[in-house]
Amino acid sequence: MTGWVVRGIGMGLINVGVRVLLGLAVARWPLHGSQLRWLGLAVVLLAVIVGAGIDGIRDRRANPDPDYGADLTMLWLKAAVVGGLLAGLVTWLIGLIVDFSLGQNSLFFEMTSGAAFTILLIFIPATISVFLGRLLVGREAKKKLAASDAEHEHERHDRHLVGAGTTASSQGSAAHQSSVADRNQWADDNADTEVFQAVQPDAQDPKDTSHGEHRSGH
Numbered sequence: 001m002t003g004w005v006v007r008g009i010g011m012g013l014i015n016v017g018v019r020v021l022l023g024l025a026v027a028r029w030p031l032h033g034s035q036l037r038w039l040g041l042a043v044v045l046l047a048v049i050v051g052a053g054i055d056g057i058r059d060r061r062a063n064p065d066p067d068y069g070a071d072l073t074m075l076w077l078k079a080a081v082v083g084g085l086l087a088g089l090v091t092w093l094i095g096l097i098v099d100f101s102l103g104q105n106s107l108f109f110e111m112t113s114g115a116a117f118t119i120l121l122i123f124i125p126a127t128i129s130v131f132l133g134r135l136l137v138g139r140e141a142k143k144k145l146a147a148s149d150a151e152h153e154h155e156r157h158d159r160h161l162v163g164a165g166t167t168a169s170s171q172g173s174a175a176h177q178s179s180v181a182d183r184n185q186w187a188d189d190n191a192d193t194e195v196f197q198a199v200q201p202d203a204q205d206p207k208d209t210s211h212g213e214h215r216s217g218h
Helices: 003-028 030-062 072-097 107-111 113-189 206-217
Strands: none
Touching (some): 003 030, 003 072, 003 113, 030 072, 072 113
């Protein structure tokens, strides 16, 4: 069976069960009929809100993009129609069997006015609950996305700091090597140099001596 049929049958049976228990309670405590009816209405609403809210949460988790979500409005509208008609028919049949009152309504009333009230009782809260379920998951997704973005930004900041430290270390190493090279260069300039003998002003040129000797020979 499809989802709306299952939900419709479930909501119809819940309505029938609440009306049967309400008939028994009113027969047992007739002076508290008003409070018991409000209690029965609250039970039906709670069942609808929980069921539709779970559908909304599951749909938003399965489809984060709202454009691709399931049409839960039509699903719960169909379920409400099935539940209303089923609840009216089954309640009328049970009223023919039991000896306590379930409203003493005719089949026509149960299948028209009674079913219409049950349909609205299911459909309107279900629509609101689906919306709230999707909204809740959407906020959780936004929080997780913001936390993930902050974590990624922190990681990028750490990588930037590490890269900057590596660059500064490389520059410092290069400056140190340049300083060492400069000191080595200056150390080479301070090395021992070759010492030449000083030229005496009065010393004779060997060439002049040879020419003198040659002239004296002549």
